[in-house]
Amino acid sequence: MIGCRRLIAALAALAGVVASPVSAVPAAADKCAAPAEFSVASGALPNAAAAVKQRKRLAVLVLGTGSSTNGGTSDQAASYPQRLENDLAAAFPGITVTLQTRGGRGLTAADMLPLLVEALDQFRPDLVVWQSGTVDAVRGLDPDGYGETVSEGIEKALQRRADVVLMDMQFSRFSRAAVNYGPFRQALDTAALAHGALSFPRYELMRYWAAAGQIDVERAPRPKWAAEADALHACIAKKLTELIRDGIRQAGP
Amino acid sequence: MRALVRTNRDLRVDFFRGFALYCIFVGHIPDHVLWVLTLQVLGPSDSTETFIFLAGYSAAIAYGRSYDRFGWTYAATAVLLRVWTLYVVHIFMFVAFVAQVSWSATRFANPAYIDEINIGAFLDEPHIAVLDALSLRFQPAFMDILPLYIVVLLVFAAMLPLLRRPAVLLAVSGALYLFVRVTRFNLPTASGEWFFNPLAWQFLFMAGGAVVVMPDRTHAALRRAGPVLLPLAIGFALVGLFISAVWRIPAVYAALPEPFAALIYTSIDKSGLHPLRLLHFLALAYLVARIVPEGARWLTSWAALPFTLAGQHGLVVFTLGVFLSFLGRLVMQEWDATLPTQLAIAVLGWAVCVAVSAFQAWYDGKGRPPKQRPASPPLAEVGSPDSGAS
Numbered sequence: 001m002i003g004c005r006r007l008i009a010a011l012a013a014l015a016g017v018v019a020s021p022v023s024a025v026p027a028a029a030d031k032c033a034a035p036a037e038f039s040v041a042s043g044a045l046p047n048a049a050a051a052v053k054q055r056k057r058l059a060v061l062v063l064g065t066g067s068s069t070n071g072g073t074s075d076q077a078a079s080y081p082q083r084l085e086n087d088l089a090a091a092f093p094g095i096t097v098t099l100q101t102r103g104g105r106g107l108t109a110a111d112m113l114p115l116l117v118e119a120l121d122q123f124r125p126d127l128v129v130w131q132s133g134t135v136d137a138v139r140g141l142d143p144d145g146y147g148e149t150v151s152e153g154i155e156k157a158l159q160r161r162a163d164v165v166l167m168d169m170q171f172s173r174f175s176r177a178a179v180n181y182g183p184f185r186q187a188l189d190t191a192a193l194a195h196g197a198l199s200f201p202r203y204e205l206m207r208y209w210a211a212a213g214q215i216d217v218e219r220a221p222r223p224k225w226a227a228e229a230d231a232l233h234a235c236i237a238k239k240l241t242e243l244i245r246d247g248i249r250q251a252g253p
Numbered sequence: 254m255r256a257l258v259r260t261n262r263d264l265r266v267d268f269f270r271g272f273a274l275y276c277i278f279v280g281h282i283p284d285h286v287l288w289v290l291t292l293q294v295l296g297p298s299d300s301t302e303t304f305i306f307l308a309g310y311s312a313a314i315a316y317g318r319s320y321d322r323f324g325w326t327y328a329a330t331a332v333l334l335r336v337w338t339l340y341v342v343h344i345f346m347f348v349a350f351v352a353q354v355s356w357s358a359t360r361f362a363n364p365a366y367i368d369e370i371n372i373g374a375f376l377d378e379p380h381i382a383v384l385d386a387l388s389l390r391f392q393p394a395f396m397d398i399l400p401l402y403i404v405v406l407l408v409f410a411a412m413l414p415l416l417r418r419p420a421v422l423l424a425v426s427g428a429l430y431l432f433v434r435v436t437r438f439n440l441p442t443a444s445g446e447w448f449f450n451p452l453a454w455q456f457l458f459m460a461g462g463a464v465v466v467m468p469d470r471t472h473a474a475l476r477r478a479g480p481v482l483l484p485l486a487i488g489f490a491l492v493g494l495f496i497s498a499v500w501r502i503p504a505v506y507a508a509l510p511e512p513f514a515a516l517i518y519t520s521i522d523k524s525g526l527h528p529l530r531l532l533h534f535l536a537l538a539y540l541v542a543r544i545v546p547e548g549a550r551w552l553t554s555w556a557a558l559p560f561t562l563a564g565q566h567g568l569v570v571f572t573l574g575v576f577l578s579f580l581g582r583l584v585m586q587e588w589d590a591t592l593p594t595q596l597a598i599a600v601l602g603w604a605v606c607v608a609v610s611a612f613q614a615w616y617d618g619k620g621r622p623p624k625q626r627p628a629s630p631p632l633a634e635v636g637s638p639d640s641g642a643s
Contacts, residue, residue, distance in 0.1 A: 042503065065368045072365030105367050134368040140393065142445035144524065173590070174357045175369045176283050177582035178350070180394035183448070193506065194515040207284070211590070217365045229365045 031214045032235035038205050039239045041198050041247035045163040048244065049251030051126035057096040058088060061119050061162070063112055064131030066105035067170050072217070072229040083237035084129070091241050100125070108135050109149040116153050120160045128157045129200070129240065131167035137184040138175075147187030154195040164197035165243065171206035172218045200243055202236060209235065255553055257614035258562050264552040265545050270307040271564025274574055275603055276300035281395045281578035282585065286595050294501075296493020297521050298534035301398065304571075305405065305454055306534065309461025311567065312409060317416045317466060325413055332410040335568065336403055342572040343399040347386040349579055350393050351376070357586070385443045395582070397448040399575060404440070404451035405458045412459065419463040419471075430456035434525055446524075453526045457534070482539060489536030496521070496529070559607045566610040573609055577602040 051058050062068055062081040073079045085099040100123050102115045109132045119125065130153060136146045154164045168185050175181070185203065192199045209215040215235060220228035258264070276291040277300050293299035312332075320328035358373035375382040375391070385391035389400045408429075415422035432438070433453045439446040475482070498505040499517045506514050521527045545552075552561055563570045581598040588594070 042507075067365070067368060070364065070367060072363060072367065106371065135371070138369060138371045138374075140442065140444040143448075144522065145445070147519075170366065170369070172366055172369060173586040175366070175372065177586035178354055178357065178372050178394055179369075180283070182283060190519050194519045217363065220363075225363050225365065229363075232365070 031209070031231055032238050033212075033214065034205055034208050034239065038201050038208070039242035039246065041243050041250055042192075043196060043198060043247065044250035044252070045127060045165075045198065045244065045247035046251045047158075047161045047163045048127040049248040052092055052095050052248055053253070056094065057098070058092065058127065059123065059125045060084065060088065060097065060099040061116075061123055061125035061128045062099060062101045062103075062131070063116055063119065063128060064101075064103045064167070065107050065112075065135050067134065068131045068167075069101060069104050071233055072225060073233050074226040074230050078230040078233055080233040080236040080240070081129075083234055084240055087237050087241040088244065091245055103131075106135055108139065108141060109133070109146050109153070111135075113149055113153050113156075117156055120157060120162060124160070125162045127163050127165065127244065129165045129167060131202075133181070133184045133188055134169045134175075137169065137179050137181050143183035143187045146184055147191050150188060150191040151195050154191060154197045158196070163247070164192075164195075165200050165240070165247075166192050166197050167200045167240075168203045171203045171210060173210075174218070198243065198247055200240055205236070205239060206232070254558055254562065254611060257611050257618070258553055258558065259565060259614070260553070263547055264561055265541065265547060265549070266307055266310060267564035268552050268557055268561045269303060269541065269564070270311070270567055271560030271562070271570070273300040273303035273307065274563060274567065274570050274606070275560060277304060277398065277571075278574035278578050278581075278602060278606070279599055281575070282581040282595075282598065284585070284590065285581070285599070286592060287599050294497055295537065296490070296497045296533045297527070298493070298530045298537065301449070301454075301523075302457060302526075302530060302534040303538075305402075305457045306461040306538065308402070308405075308567065309409070309458035310465055311461075312406075312458070313416055313462030313465035316409075316413060317462075320413050320416060328413050329410040332406055332413070336406045336410075338568065339399055339403050339406070339572070342575065343389070343396070343403065344386065346396055346399065346575060346579065347391070347393075349576070350396065351382075353579075353583060381443075390441065390443045392442050392447065395575075395578065399572075400447065401449035401451050401454055402571075405455045408451070408455045409458060409462070416462060416466050419466045419468070422459055422466075423463050426456050426459035430526070434528075437525070439524070448524055450525045453524075457526060457531065460535075479543075483543060486536040486539040486543075489532055490540055493533040493536070496533075559603060562614065563603075563606050563610045566613045569609055569613055570606045573606055574602075577605060 048058060062084070068079075068081060070076075071079050076082060081099060081101045085097055088099075089095070089097040100119065102119050103112055107115075112130070112132060116128065116130070120128075130150070132150060133146070136143075150166065154166075157164045166188055168188050169175070169181055181203070189199055191197065206215070206217075209232075210218070215228060215232050217225070217228045217232050258267075273292065276293070279285050279287050280291055280293070280300060291300060292303060316328045316332055319331050354373050355376055358370065358376070362370070375385075375393075382391055389403070392400055412422060412425065415425060430453055433450060438452065439450045440452070441447075496517055499509065499514060506518065509517075521529050523530065551557055581602055584594065584598055
């Protein structure tokens, strides 16, 4: 589906070019504004839905690399996992939301797989948000092997009754020019489609926000780095919540 | 400009090679909007297949002639000189990459990009990185197609004598392809494996060569088989469009039974030249050969000329395109990636390729006695390896 997203993003960028002077004011009002396609679930989240509707609880595991565990925000509470916990609690009133974060800087998907298995057994999440790909692509590892590892992780999560949302790389102009993310994003989309996980298009969202002038961490002046990262993580949590809500809604009553 | 196009050859090959080179140029600029007008939208095969096949086709004409006249050593030397040019360009691209990364990484200290900063990790051990680059084991982003071409040409140099026996050429090359497909054998890089497995892709190159040297009776047999081959090729082209739709349009994917859609989505690898990619490309090539007559006038029309002319100077345009796509990525990194800029990158970049082709054609024309124009090899730069280095 990568091509489709690229097409949507290209059209959105085109619209942004044409409409930016007019839409500057509403854009300032909602920094997170983005086309709805980016937060529509391509399938249901049955395990998360069952947890919310029958057990009145939702346990979420966030597994990822540096951008998930220490994303340059002003403090840990401002990073997207912590915000996600709050946003989900607000989105599902009366539901107990618990969230744990695992992973760390510089971990490949293969490094994270044992962490995932361990967390699945110890924490027993209903939903896993797995962010990966940056480190594998930066190191130039094999995209096919990456896809196989992610697939294995999805299967292990599903066996233990946890749904999976896969999050791709951050957008930055420098890494776009110097790292070939294409095969890795393709592998991620492939793994998601083939094994029934959802994709959260962080790269395209960030690219859209940067093109529309809403959030641009890379071009922010140094004193504003942390504030811009805070805004980014708040919006990622918001869009992720929208995606998860949609996935739970699609699971039916 | 039309006078610079050589017409004593199959211009269809030139046009489509030029177009494939243009697609490779655009395709090496991530997020560039014009990918929707590249060959990849037609199905599983893309411009890489077209380029490698037509490179084999042209190489068989040029080096086949050298081989017939002067023998294996001479023809192999000519191939190796071309390999050397590509190798030097590869090292040049490595230096450009080092410059880009080391320059950008110093400003890339934002902790929000804590994982991305490792793009520059190879700079911590420059002695290792340089050795890996020299031995083609370091193939950073978008630097994988030059090494592919290099190794494929080395295999071709070894297989030159088989040009006289196309069936054996195809059998040996096909056996290597099958061996690689079955065993998944691939060359190593410092961090994994080659993205384009050259031992698989060589088959497409040799197939392009085999078309040139195939005996008349095979041509006749192919013509007789036309009533069967044509519907088959049309069928494969349609299957290709269908696969492309499954890959790119979520609604089409969702409309199919899950295991079937997932199979289409996951199983057609590019790295090892999946047989479906191969068949799709061969079907397209057959259809083009049937539909477009050899001397079609539109091939030298103003609209087609930028591709036909560039296609006649494959090596120059290929290496230039690799570098220009690097510059395009740099513009989108440092300056601006809006639609007007993207279009300007494509137009200006290709204009440079066409202009350099025009100068090359003019230069080659001057160096040749005016009356002895026929029988010149299709690749202008063959006889003068130094002219291909541009």
